[in-house]
Amino acid sequence: MTEEQTKDRRNFLVMAIYGLGALIGAALAVPATVYLLWPPRPKKQEWVEAGSLTPLQPKVPEEMVFRRNRADGWKITSEKATAWVVKMSQKDIIAFAPQCPHLGCAYHWEVQNKEFLCPCHASRFSLEGDVLSGPSPRPLDRYEVKIEGEKLLLGPVYSPKEQRS
Amino acid sequence: MNSLKDHLVRWVEHRTGLETAIKNFLYEEIPASSGWHQVFGSVAVFLFLVQAFTGLLLAFNYAPTPGEAYNSLKYIMSELTGGHLMRGLHHWGASLMIVVVVTHMTQVFLFGAYKKPREATWIVGVGLLLLTLAYGLTGYLLPWDNRAYWGTVVTTQIASKAPLVGSYLTRLLGSEQSIGVVTFARFYALHVLLLPPITSFLILLHIYLVRKHGVAPLPDDRGATKKFFPEQVFKDTVAIFVAFMALFVMAVAVKVPLERLADPTDTAYIPRPEWYFLFLFQTLKLFEGPLELLGTVVLPTLAILALLMVPFFDRGACKRLAQRTVALGVAGLAAIGWAGLTVTAIVTTPKTPISTEEAGTTVNDWQHLPPEALVGIGYFREERCATCHNLAEGTPRIGPNLATTSVRKSPAWMMEHFRNPSSLVPGTSMPPIHLDDSQLSSLAAFLLKLTPQNARALEAAPDVAVAGAMVFKANQCGTCHTVNGEGMKIGPALNGLSQRRSKEWVEEQIRNPQSHSSETMMPPYKLSQSEMESLVTYLLSLPAVKSLSIAQANSEVLERFQLPSLN
Numbered sequence: 001m002t003e004e005q006t007k008d009r010r011n012f013l014v015m016a017i018y019g020l021g022a023l024i025g026a027a028l029a030v031p032a033t034v035y036l037l038w039p040p041r042p043k044k045q046e047w048v049e050a051g052s053l054t055p056l057q058p059k060v061p062e063e064m065v066f067r068r069n070r071a072d073g074w075k076i077t078s079e080k081a082t083a084w085v086v087k088m089s090q091k092d093i094i095a096f097a098p099q100c101p102h103l104g105c106a107y108h109w110e111v112q113n114k115e116f117l118c119p120c121h122a123s124r125f126s127l128e129g130d131v132l133s134g135p136s137p138r139p140l141d142r143y144e145v146k147i148e149g150e151k152l153l154l155g156p157v158y159s160p161k162e163q164r165s
Numbered sequence: 166m167n168s169l170k171d172h173l174v175r176w177v178e179h180r181t182g183l184e185t186a187i188k189n190f191l192y193e194e195i196p197a198s199s200g201w202h203q204v205f206g207s208v209a210v211f212l213f214l215v216q217a218f219t220g221l222l223l224a225f226n227y228a229p230t231p232g233e234a235y236n237s238l239k240y241i242m243s244e245l246t247g248g249h250l251m252r253g254l255h256h257w258g259a260s261l262m263i264v265v266v267v268t269h270m271t272q273v274f275l276f277g278a279y280k281k282p283r284e285a286t287w288i289v290g291v292g293l294l295l296l297t298l299a300y301g302l303t304g305y306l307l308p309w310d311n312r313a314y315w316g317t318v319v320t321t322q323i324a325s326k327a328p329l330v331g332s333y334l335t336r337l338l339g340s341e342q343s344i345g346v347v348t349f350a351r352f353y354a355l356h357v358l359l360l361p362p363i364t365s366f367l368i369l370l371h372i373y374l375v376r377k378h379g380v381a382p383l384p385d386d387r388g389a390t391k392k393f394f395p396e397q398v399f400k401d402t403v404a405i406f407v408a409f410m411a412l413f414v415m416a417v418a419v420k421v422p423l424e425r426l427a428d429p430t431d432t433a434y435i436p437r438p439e440w441y442f443l444f445l446f447q448t449l450k451l452f453e454g455p456l457e458l459l460g461t462v463v464l465p466t467l468a469i470l471a472l473l474m475v476p477f478f479d480r481g482a483c484k485r486l487a488q489r490t491v492a493l494g495v496a497g498l499a500a501i502g503w504a505g506l507t508v509t510a511i512v513t514t515p516k517t518p519i520s521t522e523e524a525g526t527t528v529n530d531w532q533h534l535p536p537e538a539l540v541g542i543g544y545f546r547e548e549r550c551a552t553c554h555n556l557a558e559g560t561p562r563i564g565p566n567l568a569t570t571s572v573r574k575s576p577a578w579m580m581e582h583f584r585n586p587s588s589l590v591p592g593t594s595m596p597p598i599h600l601d602d603s604q605l606s607s608l609a610a611f612l613l614k615l616t617p618q619n620a621r622a623l624e625a626a627p628d629v630a631v632a633g634a635m636v637f638k639a640n641q642c643g644t645c646h647t648v649n650g651e652g653m654k655i656g657p658a659l660n661g662l663s664q665r666r667s668k669e670w671v672e673e674q675i676r677n678p679q680s681h682s683s684e685t686m687m688p689p690y691k692l693s694q695s696e697m698e699s700l701v702t703y704l705l706s707l708p709a710v711k712s713l714s715i716a717q718a719n720s721e722v723l724e725r726f727q728l729p730s731l732n
Contacts, residue, residue: 010395013395013396013398013399014179014395015482016399016402016403017395017398017399017402020402020403020405020406021402024405024406024409027172027409027413028215031247031250031251032218032222032251034246034247035222035247035248035250035251036222036225037247038245038246038247040240040244040245040246041244046552049388069549069552073226073237074228074233074236074237074238074239074244074563075233075236076552076553076563076594078596156249156265162506
């Protein structure tokens with residue numbers, strides 16, 4: 001072998017080492033990065049039965065307590081959940097998520113004033129969940145609602161403001 | 166640009182000596198006869214790094230406790246992008262590692278590369294082989310599926326049979342009663358905390374010793390040397406690439422086993438170890454009774470000692486393969502013995518029995534279910550069991566597919582499992598079901614009728630029929646009437662009712678039996694509108710059964726009680 005050939009051969013070997021090394025590195029690094037940094041697809045919240053609509057008075061919010069399954073990674077926990085449910089009419093049911101959109105406090109219905117009041121920072125909401133006063137940045141969040149006979153089914157929570165826009 | 170790089174390299178070199186160290190490592194002189202036969206050590210180191218890397222990534226989403234472990238592994242494999250690949254690499258990497266380590270060892274053995282002064286290198290190598298097997302043993306439990314559980318039960322049982330230390334080992338491994346959290350924690354800590362640093366240390370020691378004595382030359386090699394880089398590094402890299410491609414393809418294409426959650430009460434399960442332990446497993450079977458110890462402890466210990474002593478048995482200077490007939494013979498016999506034992510173990514493994522027939526009559530349609538089981542469907546729906554369990558095939562859920570697992574259980578097992586799931590399946594994430602005994606027994610009755618073949622059909626039972634069956638059960642109609650072969654024979658069997666009676670007639674019969682026959686023993690029932698509706702719909706949906714026993718029952722009943730004619 002001439003000196004030239006020896007040099008060429010050496011260069012080829014070095015390039016091959018780097019090339020194969022890079023291929024292996026990429027085949028490991030790319031899936032690993034995706035695996036570590038790609039968050040899993042969020043689970044769709046299943047429809048859950050919250051209770052019967054029969055005892056509801058028109059336009060009087062009731063706090064309904066029900067159990068729902070929450071997926072936390074590989075764990076499914078069954079937890080208690082609540083909803084403020086208002087029967088606007090026979091067909092029109094609103095179910096509010098129980099947290100104030102301001103900082104997540106639990107609000108309640110003030111029977112005398114006929115409004116929702118959050119005890120933390122005194123946000124006040126109308127029967128439809130619109131902000132009357134206080135620091136809440138948006139109306140009350142709502143559950144998606146499905147009615148089957150007299151059963152109320154609740155789905156994922158959404159903000160009516162985002163929905164409208 | 167170049168001058169900046171040079172400057173940087175010089176700066177680092179001056180402070181750390183890194184460049185010299187790398188150059189010393191890469192430009193080591195190796196015998197001219199080095200070549201493709203010596204690539205396996207590098208491949209083994211590479212695979213160890215892949216195992217460490219994928220293991221580390223798995224640990225980001227793995228919960229190391231029984232039950233949780235299984236669920237988190239399922240989560241990794243089904244929810245996380247790339248999770249399936251990571252576990253595939255780790256799982257098959259373990260097997261490939263064994264293959265490569267043993268090949269490496271065989272090569273060293275056949276080429277006599279363990280001879281003086283390289284005895285210590287060989288001994289450290291044997292240590293690394295044992296460590297590799299220890300990873301396999303401890304890692305086997307970590308998925309906490311049935312395979313892992315039962316495989317480890319057998320392993321710990323073997324350990325308990327060791328003379329003198331057996332009972333102590335059992336306590337140390339926390340496996341006195343059965344294996345659970347303690348054994349799991351021990352195995353996990355060994356697998357991820359203790360073994361890796363020991364392995365890293367031994368690998369470094371091994372490489373140091375290889376470097377100290379230089380790469381072993383072939384017998385005829387005298388004189389000329391070449392540099393480690395790039396000649397040998399190229400060959401190593403190609404070999405590593407081939408091994409990695411094989412591993413990658415396996416991880417993508419071959420299904421990684423994950424059976425259902427470990428079930429200590431599954432008496433039908435046939436435990437088998439990983440393929441590389443099958444020869445040991447088969448050896449055990451050769452020795453029975455008092456000789457068992459020979460297979461479990463004596464022979465393996467002797468084998469390990471023999472491996473360690475190889476450089477001291479064989480002290481001749483001869484390294485030429487053709488003249489090493491004894492070494493060749495020993496290696497050949499070992500290979501044949503190993504292969505024979507492994508193949509025998511595979512061939513004699515019975516196929517897992519799916520005993521649908523033992524579960525009694527098979528039912529292929531909801532209409533043929535006894536009312537009790539149909540009521541069970543109601544509770545199955547009420548308790549939302551389907552959130553976690555599949556009946557028919559489909560995307561795997563968090564719990565086991567009930568159609569394939571229920572047939573092997575007894576009703577008593579099911580009742581206990583419903584009341585307190587973790588008492589029978591430790592670590593399960595299933596919540597207890599709050600139903601009374603009779604309701605639970607209905608649920609069990611339904612599940613016992615499930616098979617993979619009929620799951621979809623049974624699942625399709627309409628709500629109204631389920632509601633009807635519930636009314637049927639609540640009013641204890643079964644104490645007098647037979648439906649689908651279950652119930653008493655005091656009243657007429659109700660199958661095929663729709664061919665005999667109209668809806669109105671049946672309703673009237675239930676409300677006021679006297680209206681059709683003054684001699685009837687049947688009491689009147691007060692049912693609500695909806696109860697009546699579903700009960701009657703259900704009863705009229707019952708198929709006519711040609712079963713002899715029911716036909717006989719009908720005629721007997723007719724004779725004894727002279728009830729209204731059925732025809």
